[in-house]
Amino acid sequence: MIENVNAEQIEQKATRKTLRFEVVLVLALSLGQSAVYSILSLADKLTRGPLREQTTSLNNQLSNREFFDFSYQLLDIIFALVPALLALYLMKRSTGRGIHEIGIDLRRPGKDALLGAGLFLAMGLGTLGVYAAGRALGITTALSAANLGDYWWSVPMLLLSAVRHAVLEEVLMLGFLFTYAKKLNLGLWTTIISSAVIRGSYHLYQGLGPMIGNLLMGVVFGWVYHKYGRVMPLVIAHFLLDAIGFVGYALIGPAIGIGS
Incomplete structure (x- = not known):
């Protein structure tokens, strides 16, 4: 009997160790890595001069x-x-939860779209406010959100980039992390705050304002995911935020001085 208890304890310990390793592995290959580079990038910018005088460029050309x-x-x-696919594979193998359990499917298109659009409107206004305040306080760089060439495929590529960010961030920060946190017996608000801090950290390359804004967004997104148990509405909201930001900047930003 004692041997059986010890065997179970050893197995539970090994399982928890495996779960923690998988979280670290996935983050080190993706958004955790981005957070480390983002912190270094902020340090670089701070040692170069005031953030208000610097510009952060997104969606840049990779060849002329x-x-x-x-x-x-x-x-x-x-x-x-690929890290999102790896996370989904490990999650299914180690926890038994698949894409349907975390709400990445088309079973509720209307409700998901409605909730996603509502979150987009709320977060969009908040994002603009945080950006404006950050620029006024000098803690946010100017953002140049779309710097591709003048090609026929530039707008479609910006939309695909928005899909990439939405899927990767919400699958990892919500579906993956929340599933593993529950298996590791972490509390709800510990999980929400931890996820939000990571989300804010990998935006530090844009300055302190975007970090604060994304941290707050992470708290809201985490609570909404906990309440509804579906990643899809958050993917939709995130996609709309980035799509409007990227494509809107590409079409009218330079003409009206956005980012200056």
Whole structure:
């Protein structure tokens, strides 16, 4: 009997160790890695001068030749999604939860779209407010959100980039992390705050304002995911935020001085 109890304890300890390792592995290959580089990038910017005088460029050209730029951009998006696939595979293997259990499916398109759109409107206004306040306080760099060439595929590529960010971040920060946190017996608010801090950290390269804004968004998204148990509405909201930001900037940003 004692031997059976010890065997169970050893197995539980090994399982918890495996779960923690899988979380670290996935984050080290994806958003955790981005957080480390983002912190270093902020330190670099702070030692160069005031943040208000600097610009952060997103969605940059990867080659000055159209075919290779298109190819690099597309491959960058495809390979960036691999950690999300790895997370889903490990989650199913180690916890038994698949994509349907975390709400990545089309079973509730209307309700998911409605909730996602509502979150987009609320978070969009908040994002603009945080950005404006950050610029006024000098803790946020100017953002240049779309810097691809003037090609026919630039807008579709920006939309694919928005899909990439939405899927990767919400699958990892919500579906994956929340599932593993529950298996590791972490409390709800410990999980929500931890996820939000990571989310904020990998936006530090844009300055302190975006970090604060994304941390707050992470708290809201975490609570909504806990309440409804579905990642899809958050993916929709995140996609809309990035799509409007990227494509809107590409079409009208430079003309009206956005980012200055």
